[in-house]
Amino acid sequence: xxxxxxxxxxxxxxxxxxxxxxxxxxxxxxxxxxxxxxxxxxxxxxxxxxxxxxxxxxxxxxxxxxxxxxxxxxxxxxxxxxxxxxxxxxxxxxxxxxxxxxxxxxxxxxxxxxxxxxxxxxxxxxxxxxxxxxxxxxxxxxxxxxxxxxxxxxxxxxxxxxxxxxxxxxxxxxxxxxxxxxxxxxxxxxxxxxxxxxxxxxxxxxxxxxxxxxxxxxxxxxxxxxxxxxxxxxxxxxxxxxxxxxxxxxxxxxx
Amino acid sequence: xxxxxxxxxxxxxxxxxxxxxxxxxxxxxxxxxxxxxxxxxxxxxxxxxxxxxxxxxxxxxxxxxxxxxxxxxxxxxxxxxxxxxxxxxxxxxxxxxxxxxxxxxxxxxxxxxxxxxxxxxxxxxxxxxxxxxxxxxxxxxxxxxxxxxxxxxxxxxxxxxxxxxxxxxxxxxxxxxxxxxxxxxxxxxxxxxxxxxxxxxxxxxxxxxxxxxxxxxxxxxxxxxxxxxxxxxxxxxxxxxxxxxxxxxxxxxxxxxxxxxxxxxxxxxxxxxxxxxxxxxxxxxxxxxxxxxxxxxxxxx
Ligand SMILES: Nc1ncnc2c1ncn2[C@@H]1O[C@H](COP(=O)(O)OP(=O)(O)OP(=O)(O)O)[C@@H](O)[C@H]1O
Ligand SMILES: [Mg+2]
Numbered sequence: 020x021x022x023x024x025x026x027x028x029x030x031x032x033x034x035x036x037x038x039x040x041x042x043x044x045x046x047x048x049x050x051x052x053x054x055x056x057x058x059x060x061x062x063x064x065x066x067x068x069x070x071x072x073x074x075x076x077x078x079x080x081x082x083x084x085x086x087x088x089x090x091x092x093x094x095x096x097x098x099x100x101x102x103x104x105x106x107x108x109x110x111x112x113x114x115x116x117x118x119x120x121x122x123x124x125x126x127x128x129x130x131x132x133x134x135x136x137x138x139x140x141x142x143x144x145x146x147x148x149x150x151x152x153x154x155x156x157x158x159x160x161x162x163x164x165x166x167x168x169x170x171x172x173x174x175x176x177x178x179x180x181x182x183x184x185x186x187x188x189x190x191x192x193x194x195x196x197x198x199x200x201x202x203x204x205x206x207x208x209x210x211x212x213x214x215x216x217x218x219x220x221x222x223x224x225x226x227x228x229x230x231x232x233x234x235x236x237x238x239x240x241x242x243x244x245x246x247x248x249x250x251x252x253x254x255x256x257x258x259x260x261x262x263x264x265x266x267x268x269x270x271x272x273x274x
Numbered sequence: 275x276x277x278x279x280x281x282x283x284x285x286x287x288x289x290x291x292x293x294x295x296x297x298x299x300x301x302x303x304x305x306x307x308x309x310x311x312x313x314x315x316x317x318x319x320x321x322x323x324x325x326x327x328x329x330x331x332x333x334x335x336x337x338x339x340x341x342x343x344x345x346x347x348x349x350x351x352x353x354x355x356x357x358x359x360x361x362x363x364x365x366x367x368x369x370x371x372x373x374x375x376x377x378x379x380x381x382x383x384x385x386x387x388x389x390x391x392x393x394x395x396x397x398x399x400x401x402x403x404x405x406x407x408x409x410x411x412x413x414x415x416x417x418x419x420x421x422x423x424x425x426x427x428x429x430x431x432x433x434x435x436x437x438x439x440x441x442x443x444x445x446x447x448x449x450x451x452x453x454x455x456x457x458x459x460x461x462x463x464x465x466x467x468x469x470x471x472x473x474x475x476x477x478x479x480x481x482x483x484x485x486x487x488x489x490x491x492x493x494x495x496x497x498x499x500x501x502x503x504x505x506x507x508x509x510x511x512x513x514x515x516x517x518x519x520x521x522x523x524x525x526x527x528x529x530x531x532x533x534x535x536x537x538x539x540x541x542x543x544x545x546x547x548x549x550x551x552x553x554x555x556x557x558x559x560x561x562x563x564x565x566x567x568x569x570x571x572x573x574x575x
Binding site for chain 2: 021022023024026027028030031034035038039106107108109110111112114115116117118119269273274
Protein backbone atom coordinates (compact mmCIF):
# COMPACT_ATOMS: atom_id res chain seq x y z
CA UNK A 20 0.00 0.00 0.00
CA UNK A 21 1.33 3.38 -1.06
CA UNK A 22 0.77 5.25 2.22
CA UNK A 23 3.35 7.89 1.49
CA UNK A 24 1.40 8.71 -1.68
CA UNK A 25 -1.62 9.17 0.49
CA UNK A 26 0.29 11.54 2.74
CA UNK A 27 1.58 13.46 -0.30
CA UNK A 28 -1.94 14.07 -1.58
CA UNK A 29 -3.09 15.10 1.90
CA UNK A 30 -0.12 17.46 2.18
CA UNK A 31 -0.94 19.02 -1.19
CA UNK A 32 -4.56 19.56 -0.20
CA UNK A 33 -3.45 21.23 3.04
CA UNK A 34 -0.90 23.41 1.29
CA UNK A 35 -3.53 24.60 -1.16
CA UNK A 36 -5.50 26.28 1.58
CA UNK A 37 -2.49 27.33 3.64
CA UNK A 38 -1.12 29.21 0.62
CA UNK A 39 -4.18 31.44 0.69
CA UNK A 40 -4.58 31.46 4.47
CA UNK A 41 -5.94 34.97 4.63
CA UNK A 42 -8.95 33.88 2.65
CA UNK A 43 -9.27 30.35 4.04
CA UNK A 44 -8.44 30.93 7.69
CA UNK A 45 -8.50 34.71 8.17
CA UNK A 46 -11.93 35.36 6.70
CA UNK A 47 -13.88 33.10 9.07
CA UNK A 48 -12.21 34.74 12.06
CA UNK A 49 -13.21 38.18 10.83
CA UNK A 50 -16.80 37.13 10.32
CA UNK A 51 -16.89 35.50 13.76
CA UNK A 52 -15.76 38.80 15.25
CA UNK A 53 -18.46 40.62 13.33
CA UNK A 54 -21.10 38.27 14.70
CA UNK A 55 -19.85 38.97 18.20
CA UNK A 56 -19.91 42.69 17.57
CA UNK A 57 -23.49 42.50 16.31
CA UNK A 58 -24.88 40.05 18.83
CA UNK A 59 -22.65 40.99 21.73
CA UNK A 60 -22.80 44.74 21.60
CA UNK A 61 -26.09 45.32 19.87
CA UNK A 62 -28.52 42.44 20.38
CA UNK A 63 -27.15 39.97 22.93
CA UNK A 64 -28.49 41.69 26.06
CA UNK A 65 -32.03 41.77 24.72
CA UNK A 66 -32.10 38.05 23.93
CA UNK A 67 -31.33 37.11 27.50
CA UNK A 68 -30.92 33.59 28.83
CA UNK A 69 -30.43 30.67 26.41
CA UNK A 70 -31.26 27.85 28.80
CA UNK A 71 -29.21 25.83 31.28
CA UNK A 72 -28.04 29.11 32.75
CA UNK A 73 -25.94 30.17 29.76
CA UNK A 74 -26.01 33.66 28.39
CA UNK A 75 -26.88 34.06 24.72
CA UNK A 76 -23.29 34.85 23.84
CA UNK A 77 -22.05 31.71 25.56
CA UNK A 78 -24.64 29.77 23.60
CA UNK A 79 -23.51 31.45 20.41
CA UNK A 80 -19.79 30.58 20.74
CA UNK A 81 -20.03 26.87 19.85
CA UNK A 82 -22.64 27.69 17.22
CA UNK A 83 -20.33 30.04 15.38
CA UNK A 84 -17.38 27.66 15.68
CA UNK A 85 -19.48 24.80 14.35
CA UNK A 86 -20.68 26.94 11.47
CA UNK A 87 -17.08 27.82 10.58
CA UNK A 88 -16.02 24.20 10.70
CA UNK A 89 -18.91 23.08 8.51
CA UNK A 90 -18.53 25.78 5.91
CA UNK A 91 -14.79 25.55 5.61
CA UNK A 92 -14.57 21.78 5.52
CA UNK A 93 -17.16 21.89 2.74
CA UNK A 94 -15.31 24.59 0.86
CA UNK A 95 -11.95 22.88 1.04
CA UNK A 96 -12.97 19.75 -0.80
CA UNK A 97 -15.61 21.23 -3.11
CA UNK A 98 -13.44 24.10 -4.30
CA UNK A 99 -10.40 21.88 -4.74
CA UNK A 100 -12.26 19.40 -6.90
CA UNK A 101 -14.12 21.92 -8.99
CA UNK A 102 -10.94 23.88 -9.54
CA UNK A 103 -9.17 20.75 -10.72
CA UNK A 104 -12.05 20.10 -13.10
CA UNK A 105 -12.03 23.65 -14.35
CA UNK A 106 -8.27 23.71 -14.92
CA UNK A 107 -8.22 20.24 -16.47
CA UNK A 108 -5.99 18.92 -13.69
CA UNK A 109 -8.10 15.88 -12.90
CA UNK A 110 -6.31 13.57 -15.32
CA UNK A 111 -2.66 14.00 -14.47
CA UNK A 112 -3.05 15.16 -10.89
CA UNK A 113 -5.72 12.88 -9.56
CA UNK A 114 -7.05 10.10 -11.78
CA UNK A 115 -3.67 8.84 -13.00
CA UNK A 116 -2.18 8.70 -9.51
CA UNK A 117 -1.36 5.29 -8.02
CA UNK A 118 -3.81 5.72 -5.15
CA UNK A 119 -6.96 3.72 -4.61
CA UNK A 120 -10.35 5.41 -4.17
CA UNK A 121 -10.27 5.00 -0.39
CA UNK A 122 -6.88 6.70 -0.22
CA UNK A 123 -8.04 9.61 -2.36
CA UNK A 124 -11.18 10.15 -0.28
CA UNK A 125 -9.15 9.83 2.90
CA UNK A 126 -6.58 12.43 1.81
CA UNK A 127 -9.23 14.96 0.78
CA UNK A 128 -11.32 14.39 3.90
CA UNK A 129 -8.34 14.63 6.22
CA UNK A 130 -7.27 17.95 4.67
CA UNK A 131 -10.83 19.27 5.10
CA UNK A 132 -10.68 18.18 8.75
CA UNK A 133 -7.43 20.07 9.26
CA UNK A 134 -8.91 23.22 7.81
CA UNK A 135 -12.12 22.76 9.79
CA UNK A 136 -10.14 22.22 12.98
CA UNK A 137 -7.98 25.30 12.43
CA UNK A 138 -11.04 27.45 11.78
CA UNK A 139 -12.80 25.98 14.82
CA UNK A 140 -9.85 26.59 17.11
CA UNK A 141 -9.45 30.11 15.75
CA UNK A 142 -13.07 31.01 16.35
CA UNK A 143 -13.07 29.58 19.86
CA UNK A 144 -9.90 31.50 20.67
CA UNK A 145 -11.32 34.77 19.36
CA UNK A 146 -14.59 34.16 21.16
CA UNK A 147 -12.73 33.87 24.42
CA UNK A 148 -11.87 37.58 24.08
CA UNK A 149 -15.58 38.42 24.16
CA UNK A 150 -17.13 35.74 26.36
CA UNK A 151 -16.22 33.73 29.45
CA UNK A 152 -16.36 29.95 29.00
CA UNK A 153 -14.45 26.79 29.91
CA UNK A 154 -14.38 23.60 27.90
CA UNK A 155 -16.69 21.11 29.61
CA UNK A 156 -15.89 17.89 27.76
CA UNK A 157 -12.72 18.10 25.60
CA UNK A 158 -12.97 14.58 24.08
CA UNK A 159 -16.56 15.20 23.02
CA UNK A 160 -15.66 18.65 21.70
CA UNK A 161 -12.76 17.38 19.64
CA UNK A 162 -14.52 14.22 18.51
CA UNK A 163 -17.67 16.01 17.39
CA UNK A 164 -15.62 18.72 15.66
CA UNK A 165 -13.70 16.12 13.69
CA UNK A 166 -16.79 14.16 12.74
CA UNK A 167 -18.49 17.37 11.69
CA UNK A 168 -15.51 18.40 9.58
CA UNK A 169 -15.26 14.93 8.04
CA UNK A 170 -18.95 14.85 7.17
CA UNK A 171 -18.90 18.23 5.47
CA UNK A 172 -15.56 17.55 3.86
CA UNK A 173 -17.22 14.49 2.32
CA UNK A 174 -20.34 16.46 1.38
CA UNK A 175 -18.03 18.97 -0.32
CA UNK A 176 -16.20 16.18 -2.10
CA UNK A 177 -19.47 14.72 -3.38
CA UNK A 178 -20.57 18.18 -4.45
CA UNK A 179 -17.29 18.69 -6.29
CA UNK A 180 -17.63 15.34 -8.02
CA UNK A 181 -21.19 16.08 -9.06
CA UNK A 182 -20.81 19.73 -10.04
CA UNK A 183 -19.84 20.71 -13.56
CA UNK A 184 -18.86 24.29 -12.67
CA UNK A 185 -18.33 26.77 -9.85
CA UNK A 186 -21.96 27.92 -10.04
CA UNK A 187 -23.28 24.50 -9.17
CA UNK A 188 -21.00 24.36 -6.13
CA UNK A 189 -22.22 27.80 -5.07
CA UNK A 190 -25.77 26.59 -5.58
CA UNK A 191 -25.32 23.76 -3.09
CA UNK A 192 -23.56 26.11 -0.67
CA UNK A 193 -26.11 28.91 -0.83
CA UNK A 194 -29.36 27.03 -1.24
CA UNK A 195 -28.78 23.88 0.79
CA UNK A 196 -25.86 24.17 3.17
CA UNK A 197 -26.25 27.74 4.43
CA UNK A 198 -30.01 27.48 5.17
CA UNK A 199 -29.47 24.17 6.93
CA UNK A 200 -26.66 25.64 9.00
CA UNK A 201 -28.62 28.78 9.91
CA UNK A 202 -31.62 26.69 10.90
CA UNK A 203 -29.49 24.03 12.57
CA UNK A 204 -29.23 25.56 16.00
CA UNK A 205 -26.25 27.82 15.41
CA UNK A 206 -28.04 30.98 16.48
CA UNK A 207 -30.93 29.77 18.59
CA UNK A 208 -32.00 27.08 21.03
CA UNK A 209 -35.16 25.19 20.16
CA UNK A 210 -36.79 26.58 23.29
CA UNK A 211 -36.48 30.08 21.79
CA UNK A 212 -38.74 29.08 18.87
CA UNK A 213 -42.52 29.56 18.81
CA UNK A 214 -44.32 26.60 20.42
CA UNK A 215 -45.36 24.89 17.18
CA UNK A 216 -41.86 25.02 15.67
CA UNK A 217 -39.74 23.71 18.51
CA UNK A 218 -39.53 20.23 17.02
CA UNK A 219 -38.68 21.40 13.50
CA UNK A 220 -34.85 21.52 13.95
CA UNK A 221 -34.92 17.85 14.93
CA UNK A 222 -35.44 17.08 11.23
CA UNK A 223 -32.22 18.88 10.36
CA UNK A 224 -29.15 16.63 10.54
CA UNK A 225 -26.90 19.61 11.19
CA UNK A 226 -28.80 20.33 14.39
CA UNK A 227 -27.46 17.12 16.00
CA UNK A 228 -23.88 17.88 15.04
CA UNK A 229 -24.05 21.42 16.37
CA UNK A 230 -25.77 20.20 19.52
CA UNK A 231 -23.07 17.58 20.15
CA UNK A 232 -20.37 20.16 19.65
CA UNK A 233 -22.14 22.59 21.98
CA UNK A 234 -22.43 19.88 24.61
CA UNK A 235 -18.68 19.31 24.26
CA UNK A 236 -18.01 22.98 24.96
CA UNK A 237 -20.71 23.95 27.44
CA UNK A 238 -21.58 20.60 28.97
CA UNK A 239 -25.26 20.83 28.17
CA UNK A 240 -27.28 20.14 25.05
CA UNK A 241 -30.81 19.72 23.81
CA UNK A 242 -30.77 16.08 22.76
CA UNK A 243 -29.24 12.91 24.26
CA UNK A 244 -25.68 12.60 22.92
CA UNK A 245 -25.26 8.82 22.67
CA UNK A 246 -27.73 8.17 19.88
CA UNK A 247 -26.61 11.30 18.05
CA UNK A 248 -22.97 10.23 18.14
CA UNK A 249 -23.80 6.85 16.69
CA UNK A 250 -26.01 8.38 14.02
CA UNK A 251 -23.48 10.97 12.87
CA UNK A 252 -20.71 8.36 12.80
CA UNK A 253 -22.86 6.19 10.56
CA UNK A 254 -23.60 9.12 8.31
CA UNK A 255 -19.87 9.82 8.07
CA UNK A 256 -19.10 6.20 7.17
CA UNK A 257 -21.89 6.10 4.60
CA UNK A 258 -20.69 9.29 2.91
CA UNK A 259 -17.16 7.94 2.84
CA UNK A 260 -18.29 4.77 1.13
CA UNK A 261 -20.40 6.63 -1.42
CA UNK A 262 -17.49 8.94 -2.27
CA UNK A 263 -15.21 5.93 -2.63
CA UNK A 264 -17.62 4.19 -4.98
CA UNK A 265 -17.99 7.29 -7.12
CA UNK A 266 -14.22 7.51 -7.45
CA UNK A 267 -14.07 3.85 -8.36
CA UNK A 268 -16.72 4.35 -11.05
CA UNK A 269 -15.21 7.61 -12.20
CA UNK A 270 -18.67 9.14 -12.19
CA UNK A 271 -18.47 12.67 -13.61
CA UNK A 272 -14.69 12.43 -13.38
CA UNK A 273 -13.74 10.14 -16.23
CA UNK A 274 -15.29 10.39 -19.68
CA UNK B 275 9.04 -11.71 -21.37
CA UNK B 276 5.64 -10.06 -21.23
CA UNK B 277 5.33 -6.98 -23.43
CA UNK B 278 5.29 -3.51 -21.91
CA UNK B 279 1.79 -2.93 -23.22
CA UNK B 280 -0.81 -5.25 -24.68
CA UNK B 281 -4.10 -3.97 -26.00
CA UNK B 282 -6.74 -6.41 -27.19
CA UNK B 283 -10.06 -5.51 -28.79
CA UNK B 284 -10.13 -2.08 -27.23
CA UNK B 285 -13.28 -0.09 -27.95
CA UNK B 286 -14.47 3.23 -26.64
CA UNK B 287 -17.79 4.92 -27.11
CA UNK B 288 -18.08 8.28 -25.36
CA UNK B 289 -21.30 9.26 -23.63
CA UNK B 290 -22.28 11.43 -26.57
CA UNK B 291 -22.13 8.37 -28.81
CA UNK B 292 -18.79 9.10 -30.48
CA UNK B 293 -17.02 5.84 -31.34
CA UNK B 294 -13.45 6.87 -30.67
CA UNK B 295 -11.93 3.37 -30.76
CA UNK B 296 -13.41 0.42 -32.59
CA UNK B 297 -11.51 -2.73 -31.78
CA UNK B 298 -7.85 -1.81 -31.45
CA UNK B 299 -5.15 -4.46 -30.98
CA UNK B 300 -1.62 -3.35 -30.22
CA UNK B 301 1.43 -4.72 -28.58
CA UNK B 302 4.46 -2.71 -27.53
CA UNK B 303 7.52 -4.67 -26.49
CA UNK B 304 9.75 -3.88 -23.54
CA UNK B 305 12.26 -1.21 -24.35
CA UNK B 306 10.60 -0.23 -27.62
CA UNK B 307 10.29 3.30 -28.96
CA UNK B 308 6.79 3.33 -30.37
CA UNK B 309 4.87 6.12 -32.09
CA UNK B 310 1.13 6.39 -32.57
CA UNK B 311 0.18 8.53 -35.53
CA UNK B 312 -3.15 9.52 -36.95
CA UNK B 313 -5.14 12.53 -38.07
CA UNK B 314 -7.07 14.70 -35.63
CA UNK B 315 -9.82 12.70 -34.00
CA UNK B 316 -8.34 9.30 -34.92
CA UNK B 317 -8.44 8.18 -31.30
CA UNK B 318 -4.80 8.52 -30.25
CA UNK B 319 -5.49 10.43 -27.05
CA UNK B 320 -8.42 8.21 -26.21
CA UNK B 321 -6.15 5.18 -26.45
CA UNK B 322 -3.44 6.72 -24.32
CA UNK B 323 -5.91 8.01 -21.75
CA UNK B 324 -7.44 4.57 -21.37
CA UNK B 325 -4.01 3.04 -20.77
CA UNK B 326 -3.32 5.75 -18.18
CA UNK B 327 -6.74 4.99 -16.63
CA UNK B 328 -8.04 8.51 -16.86
CA UNK B 329 -10.73 7.55 -19.38
CA UNK B 330 -12.87 4.43 -19.01
CA UNK B 331 -12.96 1.83 -21.77
CA UNK B 332 -16.15 0.40 -23.21
CA UNK B 333 -14.67 -3.04 -23.90
CA UNK B 334 -11.39 -4.81 -24.46
CA UNK B 335 -8.34 -5.60 -22.35
CA UNK B 336 -5.26 -3.62 -21.49
CA UNK B 337 -2.25 -5.06 -19.70
CA UNK B 338 0.87 -3.19 -18.63
CA UNK B 339 3.93 -5.41 -18.12
CA UNK B 340 1.57 -8.36 -17.92
CA UNK B 341 -0.74 -6.79 -15.32
CA UNK B 342 -4.34 -6.09 -16.22
CA UNK B 343 -5.36 -2.49 -15.57
CA UNK B 344 -8.71 -3.78 -14.31
CA UNK B 345 -7.24 -6.16 -11.77
CA UNK B 346 -4.23 -4.08 -10.73
CA UNK B 347 -5.21 -0.44 -11.19
CA UNK B 348 -2.69 0.92 -8.69
CA UNK B 349 0.26 -1.24 -9.63
CA UNK B 350 -0.14 -0.54 -13.34
CA UNK B 351 -0.44 3.19 -12.69
CA UNK B 352 2.77 2.97 -10.71
CA UNK B 353 4.59 1.47 -13.69
CA UNK B 354 3.81 4.19 -16.17
CA UNK B 355 4.32 7.89 -16.53
CA UNK B 356 1.85 9.85 -18.60
CA UNK B 357 1.40 13.32 -20.04
CA UNK B 358 -2.05 14.28 -21.25
CA UNK B 359 -2.40 16.27 -24.44
CA UNK B 360 -3.98 19.21 -22.63
CA UNK B 361 -1.56 20.86 -20.26
CA UNK B 362 -2.91 21.64 -16.81
CA UNK B 363 -0.77 22.61 -13.86
CA UNK B 364 -1.55 23.39 -10.26
CA UNK B 365 -1.54 27.20 -9.97
CA UNK B 366 -0.73 27.02 -6.27
CA UNK B 367 2.78 25.66 -6.62
CA UNK B 368 6.19 26.36 -8.07
CA UNK B 369 7.86 24.10 -10.61
CA UNK B 370 9.94 22.39 -7.96
CA UNK B 371 6.97 21.96 -5.63
CA UNK B 372 4.89 20.42 -8.38
CA UNK B 373 7.63 17.84 -8.93
CA UNK B 374 8.06 17.22 -5.21
CA UNK B 375 4.32 16.54 -4.85
CA UNK B 376 4.34 14.31 -7.87
CA UNK B 377 7.22 12.24 -6.54
CA UNK B 378 5.35 11.89 -3.27
CA UNK B 379 2.25 10.43 -4.92
CA UNK B 380 4.42 7.57 -6.11
CA UNK B 381 5.77 6.96 -2.63
CA UNK B 382 9.14 8.67 -3.11
CA UNK B 383 10.05 10.50 0.07
CA UNK B 384 13.12 12.36 -1.11
CA UNK B 385 13.59 12.83 -4.84
CA UNK B 386 15.77 15.95 -4.83
CA UNK B 387 18.64 14.57 -6.87
CA UNK B 388 16.40 13.26 -9.65
CA UNK B 389 14.24 16.39 -9.62
CA UNK B 390 17.36 18.51 -10.05
CA UNK B 391 18.44 16.35 -12.95
CA UNK B 392 15.00 16.56 -14.56
CA UNK B 393 15.01 20.34 -14.21
CA UNK B 394 18.44 20.46 -15.78
CA UNK B 395 17.70 18.10 -18.64
CA UNK B 396 14.38 19.70 -19.49
CA UNK B 397 15.84 23.21 -19.33
CA UNK B 398 13.63 24.16 -16.44
CA UNK B 399 16.37 24.83 -13.87
CA UNK B 400 16.25 28.64 -14.27
CA UNK B 401 12.48 28.51 -13.68
CA UNK B 402 12.49 26.05 -10.78
CA UNK B 403 11.11 28.50 -8.26
CA UNK B 404 8.63 30.19 -10.55
CA UNK B 405 4.97 29.58 -10.03
CA UNK B 406 3.64 27.24 -12.69
CA UNK B 407 1.28 30.04 -13.75
CA UNK B 408 4.29 32.14 -14.75
CA UNK B 409 5.64 29.65 -17.29
CA UNK B 410 5.37 29.93 -21.05
CA UNK B 411 3.47 27.29 -23.01
CA UNK B 412 6.59 25.36 -23.97
CA UNK B 413 7.88 25.43 -20.40
CA UNK B 414 4.56 24.17 -19.14
CA UNK B 415 4.74 21.34 -21.65
CA UNK B 416 8.22 20.41 -20.41
CA UNK B 417 7.06 20.53 -16.81
CA UNK B 418 4.30 18.03 -17.59
CA UNK B 419 6.96 15.76 -19.05
CA UNK B 420 9.10 16.17 -15.94
CA UNK B 421 6.05 15.21 -13.86
CA UNK B 422 5.57 12.06 -15.89
CA UNK B 423 9.20 11.17 -15.25
CA UNK B 424 9.27 11.99 -11.54
CA UNK B 425 8.99 8.35 -10.48
CA UNK B 426 11.28 6.98 -13.22
CA UNK B 427 8.51 4.94 -14.86
CA UNK B 428 9.36 1.89 -16.95
CA UNK B 429 6.78 2.91 -19.51
CA UNK B 430 6.59 6.53 -20.59
CA UNK B 431 3.51 7.64 -22.53
CA UNK B 432 3.60 11.10 -24.07
CA UNK B 433 0.64 12.65 -25.88
CA UNK B 434 2.05 15.23 -28.31
CA UNK B 435 5.04 16.10 -26.14
CA UNK B 436 6.55 18.50 -28.66
CA UNK B 437 3.48 20.55 -29.51
CA UNK B 438 4.46 24.15 -28.82
CA UNK B 439 8.08 23.40 -27.92
CA UNK B 440 10.64 25.43 -29.87
CA UNK B 441 13.11 23.77 -32.24
CA UNK B 442 16.21 23.87 -30.05
CA UNK B 443 14.38 22.59 -27.01
CA UNK B 444 12.66 19.95 -29.08
CA UNK B 445 16.05 18.60 -30.00
CA UNK B 446 17.25 18.59 -26.42
CA UNK B 447 13.98 16.98 -25.38
CA UNK B 448 14.48 14.21 -27.93
CA UNK B 449 18.07 13.71 -26.85
CA UNK B 450 16.82 13.20 -23.31
CA UNK B 451 14.01 10.85 -24.32
CA UNK B 452 16.48 8.85 -26.42
CA UNK B 453 18.75 8.54 -23.45
CA UNK B 454 15.87 7.28 -21.32
CA UNK B 455 15.12 4.81 -24.06
CA UNK B 456 18.73 3.64 -24.17
CA UNK B 457 18.55 3.09 -20.44
CA UNK B 458 15.64 0.72 -20.91
CA UNK B 459 12.51 2.87 -20.65
CA UNK B 460 9.74 1.91 -23.05
CA UNK B 461 8.48 5.00 -24.86
CA UNK B 462 5.12 5.51 -26.51
CA UNK B 463 4.30 8.86 -28.02
CA UNK B 464 1.91 10.55 -30.36
CA UNK B 465 2.92 13.39 -32.60
CA UNK B 466 1.77 15.27 -35.65
CA UNK B 467 5.40 15.86 -36.65
CA UNK B 468 5.73 12.72 -38.71
CA UNK B 469 9.38 13.24 -39.59
CA UNK B 470 9.98 13.15 -35.84
CA UNK B 471 8.33 9.75 -35.58
CA UNK B 472 10.29 8.48 -38.59
CA UNK B 473 13.54 9.54 -37.01
CA UNK B 474 12.85 8.33 -33.48
CA UNK B 475 10.43 5.46 -33.46
CA UNK B 476 11.39 1.88 -34.18
CA UNK B 477 7.78 0.99 -34.74
CA UNK B 478 4.69 3.00 -35.53
CA UNK B 479 0.97 2.45 -35.51
CA UNK B 480 -1.22 4.60 -37.70
CA UNK B 481 -4.73 5.06 -36.41
CA UNK B 482 -7.60 6.02 -38.63
CA UNK B 483 -11.13 6.56 -37.34
CA UNK B 484 -10.57 4.47 -34.24
CA UNK B 485 -8.90 1.55 -35.99
CA UNK B 486 -5.32 0.53 -36.63
CA UNK B 487 -4.68 1.23 -40.31
CA UNK B 488 -1.08 0.02 -40.12
CA UNK B 489 1.32 -1.13 -37.48
CA UNK B 490 4.84 -2.16 -38.34
CA UNK B 491 8.50 -1.36 -38.02
CA UNK B 492 9.14 2.08 -39.41
CA UNK B 493 11.65 0.66 -41.95
CA UNK B 494 9.23 -2.01 -43.09
CA UNK B 495 6.46 0.52 -43.62
CA UNK B 496 8.78 2.61 -45.74
CA UNK B 497 10.18 -0.34 -47.68
CA UNK B 498 6.80 -1.79 -48.55
CA UNK B 499 5.31 1.58 -49.42
CA UNK B 500 4.13 1.42 -53.02
CA UNK B 501 4.51 5.02 -54.20
CA UNK B 502 7.42 7.30 -55.02
CA UNK B 503 7.36 11.05 -55.25
CA UNK B 504 8.92 12.58 -58.28
CA UNK B 505 9.58 16.03 -59.70
CA UNK B 506 10.47 16.73 -63.36
CA UNK B 507 11.69 20.03 -64.83
CA UNK B 508 10.97 20.38 -68.54
CA UNK B 509 12.13 22.52 -71.43
CA UNK B 510 8.63 22.57 -72.86
CA UNK B 511 5.20 21.66 -71.61
CA UNK B 512 3.94 18.09 -71.84
CA UNK B 513 0.55 16.80 -70.72
CA UNK B 514 0.33 15.25 -67.27
CA UNK B 515 0.72 11.44 -67.43
CA UNK B 516 -2.60 9.67 -66.93
CA UNK B 517 -3.33 6.52 -64.94
CA UNK B 518 -0.04 5.47 -63.41
CA UNK B 519 0.76 8.72 -61.60
CA UNK B 520 -1.01 11.42 -59.69
CA UNK B 521 0.03 14.99 -59.09
CA UNK B 522 -0.03 18.28 -60.90
CA UNK B 523 1.75 20.43 -63.45
CA UNK B 524 3.18 23.81 -62.57
CA UNK B 525 4.94 26.68 -64.36
CA UNK B 526 2.82 26.43 -67.53
CA UNK B 527 3.35 22.69 -67.77
CA UNK B 528 7.15 22.90 -67.51
CA UNK B 529 7.25 21.36 -64.08
CA UNK B 530 5.51 18.14 -63.03
CA UNK B 531 5.33 16.96 -59.44
CA UNK B 532 3.49 13.94 -58.16
CA UNK B 533 3.67 10.31 -57.22
CA UNK B 534 3.77 7.12 -59.26
CA UNK B 535 2.81 3.65 -58.12
CA UNK B 536 5.88 1.42 -57.86
CA UNK B 537 3.80 -1.42 -59.30
CA UNK B 538 3.30 0.63 -62.47
CA UNK B 539 6.88 1.78 -62.71
CA UNK B 540 7.25 0.33 -66.20
CA UNK B 541 4.55 2.63 -67.59
CA UNK B 542 6.06 5.57 -65.75
CA UNK B 543 9.55 4.98 -67.06
CA UNK B 544 8.48 4.34 -70.65
CA UNK B 545 6.46 7.60 -70.54
CA UNK B 546 9.57 9.25 -69.15
CA UNK B 547 11.62 7.76 -72.01
CA UNK B 548 9.19 9.25 -74.50
CA UNK B 549 9.69 12.78 -73.20
CA UNK B 550 13.39 12.38 -72.37
CA UNK B 551 14.51 15.02 -74.89
CA UNK B 552 12.49 17.67 -72.99
CA UNK B 553 13.66 16.72 -69.47
CA UNK B 554 16.01 19.19 -67.79
CA UNK B 555 16.02 17.66 -64.36
CA UNK B 556 14.49 14.64 -62.67
CA UNK B 557 14.16 13.78 -59.01
CA UNK B 558 12.72 10.63 -57.43
CA UNK B 559 12.60 10.76 -53.64
CA UNK B 560 12.98 8.16 -50.94
CA UNK B 561 9.59 7.47 -49.41
CA UNK B 562 8.89 9.37 -46.21
CA UNK B 563 6.75 8.18 -43.35
CA UNK B 564 4.62 11.20 -44.07
CA UNK B 565 3.75 9.76 -47.50
CA UNK B 566 2.81 6.43 -45.96
CA UNK B 567 0.72 8.31 -43.45
CA UNK B 568 -1.06 10.40 -46.04
CA UNK B 569 -1.89 7.36 -48.15
CA UNK B 570 -3.16 5.34 -45.22
CA UNK B 571 -5.27 8.13 -43.88
CA UNK B 572 -6.63 8.89 -47.32
CA UNK B 573 -5.36 12.45 -47.44
CA UNK B 574 -2.58 12.31 -50.02
CA UNK B 575 -2.21 15.39 -52.13
N1 LIG C 1 -14.53 13.60 -23.84
C1 LIG C 1 -15.04 13.29 -25.03
N2 LIG C 1 -16.37 13.20 -25.19
C2 LIG C 1 -16.89 12.88 -26.39
N3 LIG C 1 -16.18 12.62 -27.49
C3 LIG C 1 -14.85 12.69 -27.40
C4 LIG C 1 -14.21 13.03 -26.17
N4 LIG C 1 -12.87 13.01 -26.37
C5 LIG C 1 -12.69 12.68 -27.66
N5 LIG C 1 -13.88 12.48 -28.29
C6 LIG C 1 -14.07 12.08 -29.68
O1 LIG C 1 -13.36 10.87 -29.87
C7 LIG C 1 -12.68 10.87 -31.12
C8 LIG C 1 -11.21 10.62 -30.89
O2 LIG C 1 -10.66 11.70 -30.18
P1 LIG C 1 -9.16 11.72 -29.69
O3 LIG C 1 -8.99 12.91 -28.83
O4 LIG C 1 -8.83 10.40 -29.11
O5 LIG C 1 -8.38 11.93 -31.05
P2 LIG C 1 -6.84 12.20 -31.33
O6 LIG C 1 -6.40 11.16 -32.28
O7 LIG C 1 -6.10 12.32 -30.07
O8 LIG C 1 -6.89 13.60 -32.07
P3 LIG C 1 -5.88 14.85 -32.02
O9 LIG C 1 -4.80 14.57 -32.99
O10 LIG C 1 -6.71 15.98 -32.47
O11 LIG C 1 -5.39 14.99 -30.63
C9 LIG C 1 -13.01 12.20 -31.76
O12 LIG C 1 -14.06 11.98 -32.66
C10 LIG C 1 -13.47 13.08 -30.63
O13 LIG C 1 -14.43 13.98 -31.08
MG1 LIG D 1 -5.07 13.76 -29.18
